[in-house]
Amino acid sequence: MPEGLKLDTPRLDDGAALWRIARDSQVLDLNSSYSYLLWCRDYATTSVVARDTAGEPAGFITGYLRPQQARTLFVWQVAVDHAHRGRGLAAAMLDGLVARTGEELGVEVMETTVTPDNAPSNRLFTSFAERHAAAVSRDVLLDADVFPESGHEPEVLYRIGPIPGLVRH
Template sequence: MTAAQADLPTDLRANSLKMPEGLRLDTPAVADGAAIWRIARDSKVLDLNSSYSYLLWCRDFAATSVVARDADGELAGFITGYIRPERPRTLVVWQVAVDHAHRGRGLAGALLDGLTSKVAADRELVSVETTITPDNTASERLFTSYAQRHGASVERTVLFDAGLFPDGGHEPEVLFLIEPIPPLAPAAPRG
């Protein structure tokens, strides 16, 4: 077990995926913003935000986001998230992306487990929300398998219809509400 895994709350840790060998979970720093932007751009499926927004995200939402680093400290993937103001026990997952060289190793699932455990260590976490376009089967599988691993249900509703997007050609964004997140027991003492 890595030090990061030992810090996870017990109930979430029991069902969490392990980080792929050679990678470690970490909190993003402002200096990671450019690499996160590049991974998002290269994913070819995410809505790419400005590079400036990724720098701000790493500054303002680092506590609710995670990155995976290789042995050299280079980014292999990331998840950005935030706590929903109207529902302070809900983590909204904004974007998930894994660098092409690290795909197919279960990294996205391990990042998602690590992120929710990290957030739950600091606050009561009851639910996870994300939006997924109907053509994004990889994200549907990621969040559905997360819910199954943690014994939660998934409720799907259209959050933003395609007609709301001013640039046209955007598919609807379907809200995935995953709850309940398992109650948390204190982290096991480290020896």
């Protein structure tokens, strides 16, 4: 964990900050501010926020349990505030979130989607699998032509797991 930062569970009042971090990333698909507020309320147990020394969000990961696969954590968005980039925060949040959900919710597998041009996210999830000695598969989940807007790249599904060493309840 980068010095001066700590992992925490998101709270409803973090929603606006998470929306701003996502907006300012200039790479994430920005959801409505309302959705970030609800995410902090309804999916806090499957999400994480990194806080600075003042308690303000410096980064976040939103995730949820797959409805038909309760031991699979789907990571929706990963974002780090510009001031905290380049310090390994995204990896620390991902490790912390998967460890916590493994222990508290029985998570054994992680999924996410990444577009082929998103080199930082491709590295983040590939290195996670390597660090945890977990198998990783990649398959196109959503082809570009299913999106209503033109120019959207395909979304490649990363399926990582089972993840060895997770404490399961």
